Amino acid sequence: MKALVYTANEEMTYRDEPEPDAAPGDALIAIEAVGICGSDMHAYLGHDERRVPPLILGHEAVGTVLAGDRAGQRVVLNPLITCGVCDQCLGGRQNLCAQRDLIGMYRAGAFAEKIAIPERNLIPVPDGMPAAHAALTEPGATGLHAVLLAEHVVSRPLSETSALVIGAGSVGLLTALVLRDKGVEHIVIAETNPLRRALVDQHCDFEVIDPLQDRPEAQGFDCVFDAVGGAATRASAIESVKSGGVIVHIGLMDNKGTMNVRAMTLREITFIGTYTYTPVDLRATLHKLHSGALGTLGWIEQRPLSDGALAFAELLQGRCAAPKVILGTGA
Template sequence: MKALVYEGVETLGVRDVPMPELRDGQSLVRITASGICGSDMHAYLGHDARRPAPLILGHEAAGVIEGGPRDGVRVTINPLVNCGVCTACRAGRENLCPERLIISMPPREGAFAQYVAMRDENLIVVPEHVPLEKAALAEPLAVSWHSVRLGLEAMDHGLGQSALVIGGGAIGLAAALALKAQGIEDVTIAEPNDARRAYLIERCGQHAVASGTGSHAIVIDAVGYAATRAIASERCCPGGVIVHIGLGEDLGGLDVRRMTLQEITFIGTYTYTSQDFRDTCAAIFDGSLGPLDWTEQRSLTDGPQAFAALRAGAVAAPKIILDPWA
């Protein structure tokens, strides 16, 4: 089969690789759409020791089961595999499982390929009326859905109902959509890139600005750099909540003194629970998250150029979807 293989820092190649081997309880999925994630970019830039070359990246995918009793069933993939028996799993917080694995991280190859083997409980059936290109957005949308749920659970709604999302990429836009779907209407996205900000306004119908202003009850940092954490610290209102999704860099930025004196809650969040993933899929399927028409489609063979364009900041669309068969 064909696959886009990460071969070294800023080096990708389309290669012929062996078909995945099926284990008990798994299905073979013929991938039709696979999104490029920020974590894929981190690996591409050599910033993720957990993803050493050579490796097939990609974990935001949808396709069709090929073979077996469910042959022909359209599915989207929850790429997180957990143990199912630890304290976190039994508590329904599978994203905190110490044994969790995700495709695109050794020993599991990723979904920038024509086929992926995935255990059946990680496959969500996609209704016929939903294009698989939209179903492939379930993973990044679930990251933001989970983050928003945690933030709203911790938020004192009596202190305000406004939200600031820092970063207008796929996770930031998804957070804005999830906030609105979960009841917060006053949402602003801070996005400094002129082309992306214009896209958010004109194509996605979002209230997007170059930099955040004012005070907000909930601030979601979908970037995760020291500079964006500093903005979050400044723009969160007293008693408010900062939800930190981004993994841009490890240290710096938080005004811990202000957060302490003003009783600002900080929540770090990673991925999603199985229930959050299912809830996100339901919101995609019933249209609660909008038309989801803000992706750019490219062929898998154009993958190296797509990564280079993202690296150069030359892509306005929040998400590029690769087609392994185009």
């Protein structure tokens, strides 16, 4: 089969790879569409020691079951493979399973014509739903999970709060769209890439600012979602959040710098780390994407899998405006 393989730092190679081996309990899937994630970019740059080349990356995937009882069914893949029997799994917090694995990390990912994945990780796609929309399930669920964590701790109904979202990649943008769906009216998105700001402006009705020019209002937001997760954005989050407010840390670009714990203490700021999603978050997100609750999704860009290397290069150079590039094997 053909696959887009991470072969060395800043090198993706479209080449022939052996067919995947389906272990007992695995389904074999023909991939239709798969999104490029910020974490794939992180690996491509050699910044993720868990992802060692040569490796097939990609975990935001949609495809069709090739054999067995469910042959022909279109499915979204839950890329997080967990043990299913520990307290976290049984308690519905599968994302915190100590045994968790992710496709495109230690095992082969979905930038390929086919993949083998446990059958319990398949989520049926509603009839007629475009594969590229369903491929947003994983980043969307990351946003939904973050919003749900914030919703638990804000002192007023979420719809009465104001939110700043830092970073208009797909997770940031989908977080903002989930907030809008939950009735939040005052939402500001901070994004440094001018191409991306223009594209988001064109497709979504949010206030989008360049944080390097116009700093977000100081102590202006009940909730701040940091979808970048760098030293500078963490500092900005603390500056921008109201006293008594919540910072949800979604991105993990670096682990540098210190945080102003004095301000966080004296101003009673809640800081929440968030990692991925639960299976229920994935199902809920797929439903929201299908129902139109998250808008028209016109901001995605689709390319053939064979052109994936160019997409990675353009994303690295900031020449790609789209918050999400989706690679298709059929294209």
